[in-house]
Amino acid sequence: MQYLPNILFAIILIVGIGFFVRNIRKIIRNIKLGKDIDRTDNKSERWRNMANIALGQSKMVRRPVSGILHIIVYLGFIIINIEVLEIIIDGLFGTHRVLSFLGGFYSFLIGSFEVLALLVLVSVIIFWIRRMIMRIPRFWNKEMKGFPKNDALYILYFEMVLMSLFLIMNAADIHFQELNAGNPVSQFLAPLFEGMSVTTVHLIERSAWWIHIVGVLIFLNYLYYSKHLHILLAFPNTFYANLETMGKFPNDKNVTKEVKLMMDPNVDPYAAPPEGEEDSVPEKFGASDVTDLNWVQLMNAYTCTECGRCTSVCPANLTGKELSPRNIMMKTRDRLEEVGKNIDKNGKFKDDNKQLLNDYITPEELWACTTCNACVEECPISIDPLSIIMEMRKYLVMEQSAAPQELNMMMTNIENNGAPWQYNQMDRLNWKDEE
Amino acid sequence: MNVPTMAEMMAQGKQPEILFWVGASGSYDDRAKKITRAFVKILHKANVDFAVLGTEESSTGDVAKRAGNEFLFQMQAMMNIEVLNGYEVKTIVTADPHSFNTFKNEYPELGGKYEVYHHTQFIKKLIDDGRLSIDDTVLKDRRVTYHDPCYLGRANGEYESPRDIIRKMGVNLLEMKRNKSTALCCGAGGAQMFKDAEKGDKEINVLRTEDALKTKPQIIATGCPYCNTMMTDGIKATNNEATVEVLDIAELIANSQNL
Numbered sequence A: 001m002q003y004l005p006n007i008l009f010a011i012i013l014i015v016g017i018g019f020f021v022r023n024i025r026k027i028i029r030n031i032k033l034g035k036d037i038d039r040t041d042n043k044s045e046r047w048r049n050m051a052n053i054a055l056g057q058s059k060m061v062r063r064p065v066s067g068i069l070h071i072i073v074y075l076g077f078i079i080i081n082i083e084v085l086e087i088i089i090d091g092l093f094g095t096h097r098v099l100s101f102l103g104g105f106y107s108f109l110i111g112s113f114e115v116l117a118l119l120v121l122v123s124v125i126i127f128w129i130r131r132m133i134m135r136i137p138r139f140w141n142k143e144m145k146g147f148p149k150n151d152a153l154y155i156l157y158f159e160m161v162l163m164s165l166f167l168i169m170n171a172a173d174i175h176f177q178e179l180n181a182g183n184p185v186s187q188f189l190a191p192l193f194e195g196m197s198v199t200t201v202h203l204i205e206r207s208a209w210w211i212h213i214v215g216v217l218i219f220l221n222y223l224y225y226s227k228h229l230h231i232l233l234a235f236p237n238t239f240y241a242n243l244e245t246m247g248k249f250p251n252d253k254n255v256t257k258e259v260k261l262m263m264d265p266n267v268d269p270y271a272a273p274p275e276g277e278e279d280s281v282p283e284k285f286g287a288s289d290v291t292d293l294n295w296v297q298l299m300n301a302y303t304c305t306e307c308g309r310c311t312s313v314c315p316a317n318l319t320g321k322e323l324s325p326r327n328i329m330m331k332t333r334d335r336l337e338e339v340g341k342n343i344d345k346n347g348k349f350k351d352d353n354k355q356l357l358n359d360y361i362t363p364e365e366l367w368a369c370t371t372c373n374a375c376v377e378e379c380p381i382s383i384d385p386l387s388i389i390m391e392m393r394k395y396l397v398m399e400q401s402a403a404p405q406e407l408n409m410m411m412t413n414i415e416n417n418g419a420p421w422q423y424n425q426m427d428r429l430n431w432k433d434e435e
Numbered sequence B: 001m002n003v004p005t006m007a008e009m010m011a012q013g014k015q016p017e018i019l020f021w022v023g024a025s026g027s028y029d030d031r032a033k034k035i036t037r038a039f040v041k042i043l044h045k046a047n048v049d050f051a052v053l054g055t056e057e058s059s060t061g062d063v064a065k066r067a068g069n070e071f072l073f074q075m076q077a078m079m080n081i082e083v084l085n086g087y088e089v090k091t092i093v094t095a096d097p098h099s100f101n102t103f104k105n106e107y108p109e110l111g112g113k114y115e116v117y118h119h120t121q122f123i124k125k126l127i128d129d130g131r132l133s134i135d136d137t138v139l140k141d142r143r144v145t146y147h148d149p150c151y152l153g154r155a156n157g158e159y160e161s162p163r164d165i166i167r168k169m170g171v172n173l174l175e176m177k178r179n180k181s182t183a184l185c186c187g188a189g190g191a192q193m194f195k196d197a198e199k200g201d202k203e204i205n206v207l208r209t210e211d212a213l214k215t216k217p218q219i220i221a222t223g224c225p226y227c228n229t230m231m232t233d234g235i236k237a238t239n240n241e242a243t244v245e246v247l248d249i250a251e252l253i254a255n256s257q258n259l
Ligand code: SF4
Pocket: A310, A313, A314, A315, A316, A317, A323, A324, A325, A368, A369, A370, A371, A372, A373, A374, A375, A376, A385, A386
């Protein structure tokens, strides 16, 4: 019976990590539903971006208050997790504070953890105030109802509870407090337990210890369902981000092939395609569903933190249009999740008479975009909502000829007289004599 | 005005220093034509050997691409490239950031490789090379704010050339709260210029004009014919025509140098 806690701990740990691995696999599978795109060039610049933007959070501090608070929570999250290592060893082998043999260094470590825990706690409370009391507008757009709103709050509560438990666990550790080293924060909580029996205090300490580690495992598994996936995906996402100038929109290679054929007088348009290229003609231009997007765009969708920085600078959204770049990412993720569940259930995707276009993202949203790139510039983790908007516009125009009427006229004019307005091309130089 | 075409140049066996790409707006739109002429005056003043394509110029296809019509874009691009390469054009200067962007970033892959300048970059080069001098007394201390065109600024990272030129005119350059990489779009991009706005509670150009008005400017300067239209409309919509002028940087120079 003596080993019961250890066995119990091992089981909880295996189940917790097992589920986590399963979910991660599912995410990778879903991301791979996207089309291929080569983002392996320029490795050194990619590593640098990842180090600066994901690890160094260089784009977060553009908004200094939330940026600095976020860095505290993030550092706290990573560093305090070193303590989880000790907890796991203690849990598995029935030891108690196994690393304490490190002596002064151990006190230093735990002491830093405690300070960080307190800072995280304070930061998270400020985050909560910004959301719920100051009601910063970007947290209250219309897509932030129901789960997306609660998701953000759950995480804040989670952090508050975990940090408190960590401090209580230390405060209620009589032996640890007696050492009076490495307890810069918990020493002020310890008096709360004075006057309680040793058994009670021990019980409190054990409970805090258990709830803390179980909480960590639950948190780990909650990630999959949450915008908090970004703590992992921000890394690959910044690595594989587009490195080109923002103004450069990709040229569709298949279109190039067709246009070249049309313009080359020596080509026989009815000739069979050269060997090996028969399948290279795409079944459609642009994107009407998530599987028409490339895998980086799908990874973008899973990575989005729903912070709404993009939407808060979007000219369309600021003037009351339907379009919200954050919502473009959220809807893409929702649809991808739906497709993933469909595959889980049926073994492979079974047509559900739905698609990203219309069932999730409406043409009205797509046509509100000015392609200004403000959202791309603003995103702290290099997400590109504009690229999805453009793919879907392409589908609307090239597959469905469903552009707004005025745009169809504009394009007809370009075809007929080489300008978006209906002017005679022969008048193109009239300006020079008009003053 | 004396504006030679590439065809005329070729007939004389000459190759100009630059091709001035006028663009559809600069060719046909009454307001934008003034910008075109102002820029030509600057080219004359600096003795730049230039030519235009004239009736051989056609849409770059940029607006078709942003509207989602990749096919029409590439058709236009390939046709233009054939003409440009036929004339062995090396350097293109344009006053339209959208043409600038597509030439610079999207044409090379399709076989059109040129040295591309936005007219503000080219003017700055003329000044730096000592080919154009700026009198800083005419507009002295005038309150000027500069609106960054998305396709020059964010899209291509060019924030400083236009500002450098403006400062050289001795004016009081005022920054809007949203400027450079955080500048707000005027509302014309992404083919919006050619369609009605989607349903909303405000026009984007009015919002941007309000940004500008907060600096209490006498002049709103910009470097894009579409931004110019949008801001001019915004000034009208907010009843400020009497006190605020919207001018392209080329016009600012032409005015201040009595060209
Ligand atoms: S590119 Fe489109 S979606 Fe992004 S901020 Fe500009 S208008 Fe909004």
